[in-house]
Amino acid sequence: MSQSIAALLFTLVCALPIRAAETHEDKLRLVADSILKQTTRRLIDHSNGQTYETSESLAPRPEISIESKFNAWFYQTWLLAVGMRRTADALHEPRYEGYGEANLAFIYRHLPYFEKQQAARMKAAPVGDGSLSPIAFHFQLSSLWHTGLAPLVLEQKAATGDTRYDPFLARMDRFLAANPRFPDGACYRPGKGLMTDDPFMTLPYLVRRFQLLGDKASLDAAIAQIKGTQARLFDSKAGLYRHVWDLKTSRPAGEFWGRGNGWMVLAHAELLAFLPTDHPERPALLASYLAHMEGLRKHQDPAGGWHQVVDHPESWLETSCTGMFTYGLARGVNEGWLDASFAADARKGWNALQAKVTPEGDLLDVCASTDVGDLAYYLNRPRLKGDLHGFGSYLLAGAEVMKLKF
Secondary structure: OOHHHHHHHHHHHHHHHHHHHHHHHHHHHHHHHHHHHHOOOOEEEOOOOOEEOOOOOOOOOOOEEEOOHHHOOOHHHHHHHHHHHHHHHHHOOHHHOOHHHHHHHHHHHOHHHHHHHHHOOOOOOOOOOOOOOOOHHHHOOOOHHHOOOHHHHHHHHHHHOOHHHHHHHHHHHHHHHHOOEOOOOOEOEOOOEEEOOHHHHHHHHHHHHHHHHOOHHHHHHHHHHHHHHHHHHEEOOOOEEOOEEEOOOOEEEOOOEHHHHHHHHHHHHHHHHHOOOOOOOHHHHHHHHHHHHHHHHHOOOOOOOOEOEOOOOOOOEOHHHHHHHHHHHHHHHHHOOOOOOHHHHHHHHHHHHHHHEOOOOOEOOEEOOOOOOOHHHHHOOOEEOOOHHHHHHHHHHHHHHHOOOO
16 A cells, blocks of 8 residues: 555544534534524414514413424423533533523513413413413423423522512422322322323422522432332333333333433433432432443444334334433433443434434424323324424433543
8 A cells, every 4th residue: 555545544534533523513503503593582473473572562362472482381491491501511602501591581571471361361372383382381380290491490590589480489389399299209190190201390490409499308309209210110121111100000001111211311310410429329329320321221223322112123213212311321421420331322322313303403203292001102102303302302412422531
């Protein structure tokens, strides 16, 4: 081989990691920029398309609602706020900083209008491809998944002292105090049971109550959500979580649903991030995190993603759970919760996610909201484009993979 050809090959090989890093960052920015573009922070009259920057003089009408799905009052938009926050940090990008805080400010700027709608017993028109009023859960908390932007409200209350946040925080605390719990402290849904989704709906708020208010009881409650869910739903042989603990049968039910396992990854990571390093429960919680990550590693598709039903390779590769698992693996390595061997699995997950990104920065193959059913029910869930469940998990995964050093 001539020296010139050898030199050319050496140059190409050295350039590969640089191109991969650029591609990684470009994809992450593409999705984040698409979110920024679609987050309009206006009201819209769905009957005629007219938009409003202010709402002081508007009479309450159900057709007038939030224009952008990205600033509705859902737990998915809290996930998105965290994803943008960590993306801003990973990319050193000021345009993404304060994204969630700006969404919260938008909601509270128009809160008097929404209060008029609520007093008139109106439900503001839904946004995006959903069917739910985008603001109703701010006023009426009746299920664990209604908590929405509660952690962000608590953060902003602590940062600013703004009394406008007090009514919601009081509602949130009353709701948590009244929500039924098992003897070990794990919350469940009345008439249904404990779902793998549920810890993420309360735990981010609870750990921030501990951090910001010094409330040790909130930390104990957060630990109880993870331990109680693990005790009831974790299958040690599969290394995965069943979807629900059925109150009627007192048994686990449902499949090893992808995003259900993903919610547990996110909740567990939140707890470990806030838990004091000398806490007596930390070794056991680290061990249970590792056991779940080992199970996910075992079921990772050769292409790098994870399936809608994790242990059923005939089911489709689902975007939101792949993002959640990739994030959990990468953050585990970055935080020292997992050994460096898991970094390769995280990178495979991230690479698989890129096939789900459209040229416009949208996301494909996100499972629709899912209840509990038989295997056919899970296998036939709609595969959505642009669903809110996908964006936050994608951003979290990308931001954390960028920080990997192994």
